[in-house]
Amino acid sequence: MTANNDNTTWSGRSVTCTAPINIAVIKYWGKRDEQLILPTNSSLSASLDQDHLKSTTTASISKEFKRDRLWLNGKEESIENPRIQNCLIEIRRRARKRKHNDDSKSEMLNWSVHICSENNFPTAAGLASSAAGYACLVYTLSKLYDINGDVSDIARRGSGSACRSIYGGFVQWTVGEKKNGSDSIAKVVADVDHWPEMRVLVLVVSDQKKHTSSTNGMRNSVNTSDFLRYRAEHVVPSRMEEMIKAIEEKDYQKFAELTIKDSNQMHAVCLDTYPPISYMNDTSRKIINMIHAFNKYQGELKVAYTYDAGPNAVLYLLDEHVPDVVSLINYYFPPCDNIRETFIRGLKVDFKTDISQELKDVVPLEPSPGAIKYVISTKVGQGPQILPNEASLLNENGLPNKLLQ
Numbered sequence: 001m002t003a004n005n006d007n008t009t010w011s012g013r014s015v016t017c018t019a020p021i022n023i024a025v026i027k028y029w030g031k032r033d034e035q036l037i038l039p040t041n042s043s044l045s046a047s048l049d050q051d052h053l054k055s056t057t058t059a060s061i062s063k064e065f066k067r068d069r070l071w072l073n074g075k076e077e078s079i080e081n082p083r084i085q086n087c088l089i090e091i092r093r094r095a096r097k098r099k100h101n102d103d104s105k106s107e108m109l110n111w112s113v114h115i116c117s118e119n120n121f122p123t124a125a126g127l128a129s130s131a132a133g134y135a136c137l138v139y140t141l142s143k144l145y146d147i148n149g150d151v152s153d154i155a156r157r158g159s160g161s162a163c164r165s166i167y168g169g170f171v172q173w174t175v176g177e178k179k180n181g182s183d184s185i186a187k188v189v190a191d192v193d194h195w196p197e198m199r200v201l202v203l204v205v206s207d208q209k210k211h212t213s214s215t216n217g218m219r220n221s222v223n224t225s226d227f228l229r230y231r232a233e234h235v236v237p238s239r240m241e242e243m244i245k246a247i248e249e250k251d252y253q254k255f256a257e258l259t260i261k262d263s264n265q266m267h268a269v270c271l272d273t274y275p276p277i278s279y280m281n282d283t284s285r286k287i288i289n290m291i292h293a294f295n296k297y298q299g300e301l302k303v304a305y306t307y308d309a310g311p312n313a314v315l316y317l318l319d320e321h322v323p324d325v326v327s328l329i330n331y332y333f334p335p336c337d338n339i340r341e342t343f344i345r346g347l348k349v350d351f352k353t354d355i356s357q358e359l360k361d362v363v364p365l366e367p368s369p370g371a372i373k374y375v376i377s378t379k380v381g382q383g384p385q386i387l388p389n390e391a392s393l394l395n396e397n398g399l400p401n402k403l404l405q
């Protein structure tokens, strides 16, 4: 039993885990069933390295706890949130099914749970925080209650994209055909060691909360966009096959082209929504122009961009091109003086502060100081991890170690 040993009078069980964010290269945009969170098309993402971006969750059960409670990023939140309830109810249902023969363990299922979760990056900034958060919640609860087997379908009930964060490497969420959603689950396409040269740069344009949530945005798209239906029926199925092949064969040219086209198509669906939704801002569009000019100058695709429901860009590129691409970003989007030291975070990058005149001549931009707040340099990473008891976010009384005032 993974008991918390800090306090001998405390009888219970506690588990702490981490989970990654994921960034899709074939986008999920649209639900065919809002209640079960079933998508209109399959999607595919890479989970990112948890050294730089992760959620951490501790879940504890004790017969001394009076009721279920939840703290997110240092603040108590209602555990009655329907999506959290859907995850919790399904986890407990599976645990009951498994443990009905073992009385001592069945008793624990009636105890209340305390859950404490935090991200090491801004919440709701278009950085897939709900994906990491729900994947972490479900994974942690599955370990707490000894549930074996795939739990990506439970994470999906928290936030669709969360199902992909249940695994590391490149992960597909299959659209599925069944009405109950049992076949709409995540599957590993290639594990974390398959394409070790792949790097990811997260360009944080804004760390403010997004204006239209993905949930509301995609609901409006499903209700009003004909292009969404066309995309789901006629584009994604074959594009998905090509993308899986490109990843299996480590064909960067194909991977980059499909990534760029799929991001642009998701945002075209947003524009086809009535009234239109626009997640990108001027800086996002300048980054797109810069990357197309750079790739053209290089004579092949050296870097691919993708955008979720916000203005931040995520770039997928091979490690040998990271210094040139970061030099380019630093030249056209230089940091304000006070953050020069922390502009590039995560994996170390040796870049230059100037670029060639030839390149300047072909990029149709003037430098925009301060438009990119910072860059997280990272790579494809592992799935959820279990941490030792010392890493618990809850103390021996089941209350958070850190609370916001």
Ligand code: DP6
Pocket (backbone or CB within 6 Å): 023, 024, 026, 027, 028, 029, 037, 043, 128, 130, 131, 158, 159, 160, 161, 162, 214, 215, 216, 307, 308, 309
């Ligand atoms: C643009 O998973 O956040 O990031 O299922 O309503 O919680 P809900 O939406 P969410 O949508 C993410 C959409 C996206 C694209 C993607 O990650 O595939």
